[in-house]
Amino acid sequence: MIRKIILVAFASTAFTLGACASDGGASSDDFSKQVADVKTSMKDLKANDALWRDTGKFLDEAVKAHEAGDAEKASKLLKKAQFEVEAAHKQFKSQKGAKPQY
Numbered sequence: 001m002i003r004k005i006i007l008v009a010f011a012s013t014a015f016t017l018g019a020c021a022s023d024g025g026a027s028s029d030d031f032s033k034q035v036a037d038v039k040t041s042m043k044d045l046k047a048n049d050a051l052w053r054d055t056g057k058f059l060d061e062a063v064k065a066h067e068a069g070d071a072e073k074a075s076k077l078l079k080k081a082q083f084e085v086e087a088a089h090k091q092f093k094s095q096k097g098a099k100p101q102y
Contacts, residue, residue, distance in 0.1 A: 031066055034078055035059065041085040050092035055084040 038059055045051040062077035 028066075031074065031078070034082070035063060038078070038081050038085055041089070045085065045088050045092065048092060050088055052084045052088045055081050055088065058084065 038055075042051055042055060042059070058077050058081040062074045062081060065071075065077060066074035
């Protein structure tokens with residue numbers, strides 16, 4: 001069940017990251033959807049204690065920049081948050097069964 005949730009979150013993040021990279025000036029609806037996707041992915045990662053420290057900070061700053069009308073800064077910060085979510089998922093997946101080696 002958790003694998004399916006993480007897989008769906010990862011797929012939606014990858015899709016969103018591609019959409020964000022191809023669209024220089026995202027509309028408000030697109031931005032809101034991307035933020036919602038990142039928040040969903042963050043929630044799944046946090047449930048597995050795999051969320052990176054600064055991801056939430058980048059997302060909050062992106063939302064503030066978007067509300068202030070700075071679309072370029074908001075897009076840049078959202079891309080950082082999306083990258084961190086994707087990288088955290090990859091790290092979680094690769095180190096899931098890690099054990100100490102003696």
